[in-house]
Amino acid sequence: MEREFIMIKPDGVQRGLVGDVVKRIENVGFKIIGMKLLKVSLKQAEQHYAIHKEQPFYDDLLGHITCGPVVAMVVEGKDAVRVTRKIVGATNPIDAVPGSIRGDFALEIGRNIIHAGDSPENAIYEYKIYFNEEEFVEYNKIDERWLYE
């Protein structure tokens, strides 16, 4: 099973959207194996967004992700990264289709509610910034035999 790293950004937490986001991730059948509320440190933010270091929006990105509590999650499931990215929607909410998280809840690219890893490798790189392997809880979910053929 593939793992995906998801973070509800400070705007999502402040707007009371934690439940809505988690619901959509659970609905599709993914298993939450790690979840925490935390305030991202500048060091964590720099690691997380290292690939955007040269972008003009980099400083705003770091400022925003560190400005308040976030909810970090790791989920497991079939094609977890590709499916999660679909549930999340396009980076710019203007382009995110209705039914996606960003399409339904956001208006601006710098306040797009949620982060999700864009490849299995990047998801692992990202969740290691926020979680130790021992923090993950492995368990069987009762719907697994009805989700997977």
Ligand code: IDP
């Ligand atoms: P993603 O979150 O859909 O993977 P990325 O391209 O990885 O999008 O960008 C990371 C985050 O940086 C985005 O979620 C968004 O909040 C912000 N961002 C991306 N492009 C821009 C931009 O052109 N202006 C302002 N913020 C941006």
Ligand code: MG
């Ligand atoms: Mg990205």
